[in-house]
Amino acid sequence: MSYSVSEQGALAHxxxxRHITMLSIAGIIGAGLFIGSGHAIATAGPAAILAYLMAGALVILVMRMLGEMAVxxxxxxxxxxxxxxxIGSWAGFTIGWLYWWFWVLVIPLEAIAAAAVLNTWFPSVEIWIFAFSITALLTITNLFSxxxxxxxxxxxxxxxxxxxLAFISLGTVALFGWLPGREVSGLSVLMTQNGGFMxxxxxxxxxxxxxxxxxxxxTEAVTIAAAxxxxxxxxxxxxxRSVIWRICxxxxxxxxxxxxxxxWNDxxxxxxxxxxxxxxxxxxPHAKFLIDTVVLVAVSSCLNSSIYISSRMIFSLSKRGDAPAFISKTTRKGVPAFAVIASTFIGLLIIALNFFAPSAVFSFLLASTGAIALLVYLVIAICQLRMRYKLEQSKAPIVLKMWMFPLLTWLVIGFITAALTTMVILPELRNEVSATALLTLFTISLGLLNQKRRRAIPQPLWLPRPNSD
Known part of the structure; x- marks a missing residue:
């Protein structure tokens, strides 16, 4: 079907x-794996792999639930x-804006990380200039098509x-002792030293x-892109279906x-x-240069994705009446230009705050996103729980089913609730969870006010419908 997107405000397909395939494989792998994993290991020791295992298992289950709904x-x-x-229009409003806010905060984080790498190569150019420039460049690419x-x-x-893959292969060769003159202790030794595994x-x-x-x-953004x-x-x-082997x-x-x-205590x-x-x-040889190059590619990729994801989420909010109407307008190539510009503008504003405002301001904004990932996953589980029952009542075929429903769905809900509770108890995480909670309560209140404003006719709880943007 052909769309006149300037009239209908529809996104182009x-x-x-191959784009979707590669996006689903490694689209959102950023500095968190290449650099952030070092912080996780320094915090938990070799047992950090348990944190990755739990997070990976959670993501696999959440993606299965989201996949069931998105298919x-x-x-x-x-x-x-x-x-x-x-759940209700207030819930869609709340989680949509929280998710948008998360990815808008990712824009300055990744831009600053990329700028820091470039600054080490070209120290005469200030970091903030690189940060603004790379954000502007990738914004332009998002505006084309x-x-x-x-x-x-x-x-x-x-x-x-x-x-x-090269890193894993090199590490495997080293662990088997096949790299001449490069002996490593191995996992069995490291697990017994410096306090053991945990x-x-x-x-x-x-x-x-x-x-x-x-x-x-x-990881869940592939359902946004696939639309x-x-x-x-x-x-x-x-x-x-491929998320399991990707995480492993x-x-x-x-x-x-x-x-x-x-x-771990290096x-x-x-x-x-x-x-x-x-x-x-x-x-x-040249380990720092090699990793800096990989990190630059990774953070540029995540910056590019953060602009895309945030723009599509606020576009969807606008289409549902939860954001200003002009944001849902698209170009003739099916690009939500206003959504891209609005998201990037806020990202650039936060970059400016990082460099020219007191550090406490940026730290507070960053803390407000601390638990949004878990809230998103909690909402996905609750939605799947309710939608599945409605879908079964409608007798419509379920192409992609959540495993062991509803047991695993309830298990995910319980795990996320327990994790959030634990984070509130732990002093080092309390501020981040509290900041996210305050932001969530504020957004919920706006969502309830917006729900009253809309006074829309209630939609059916859920029925599958033709593909839509």
Missing amino acids: GFKQ ASPDTGSFSTYADRA VGKYGEFEFWFAMLKVIAI PNGFGAVIGALLTTMFSFIG ESKDPARNIAKAT LFYLASIFVIISIVS PLLPTQGSYQRVLEILNI
Whole structure:
């Protein structure tokens, strides 16, 4: 079907199959894996792999639940739209704006990280100039067409996949003792030294969970991107089914290699990053330059994705009357230009705050996103629980089913609730959870006011409908 997008405000179906495939494989892998994993290991010791295992298992289950809903009803708003239908318009409003806010905060984080790398190569140029420039450049690519964004991300993701596979292969060769003159202790030795496998107790593992969740969030964005492809249901199902091996290979295998080679209390681990420290221990020439190059690609990719994801979420909110109406307008190429510009403008404003305002301001804004990932996953589980019952009542076929329903759904809800409770109890995480809670309560109040304002006719709890943007 052909769309006159300037009239209908419809998104173009410009993603190709290879774009969606590569986006689902490595689209959101950023500095969290290459650098942030070092902080997780320094906090929890070798037991950090348990935090990645728990986070990975949670993501796999959440993606299965989201996949069940998204295959039946693909939508650019994804779980925000499903929350609107399953819980209420205030819920869709709340989780949509929180998710948008999370990715808007990712824009300055990734821009500053990329700028810091470039500054080490070109120290005469200030970091803030690089940060503004790279954000502006990637914003322009997002304004051309979704196909251009998909092409950029295809090659970004390809480079990340190659780098991770090379790292895992090199680490494996070293652990088997096949690298001449480069002996490593191995996991069996490291697990018995410096306090053993869990030197700081299980509480530290839970503490590391927040860091690991930050690395995983974005996996669900493939359901947003797939809505702009020609066969969204098929692409979503394929991406959902592949999430298990992706997490096992890229995350768990990487962390296993790291904790097998680097001692958890290595003072350079949290500052230099886990990947770089491994290469240095293995005496790989130009380790810092190699990792800096990979990190630059990774953070540029995540910056590109954060602009895309935040723009599509606020576009969906606008289409549902939860954001200003002009944001839902699109160009003739099906690009929500106002949504892209609005999201990037806020991101640039936060970059400016980071460099020119007191550091406490940026720290508070960053803390407000601390538990949003878990809230998003909690909402997805609740939506799937309610939608599944309604779908079964409608007798419609369920193409992609959640495993062991409703047992695993309730298990996910219980785990997330327990994790949030634990984070409130732990002093080092309390501020982040409290900041997220305050932001959530404020957004819920706005959502309830907006719900009264809309006074819309209530929609059916959930019925599958034709593909929509």
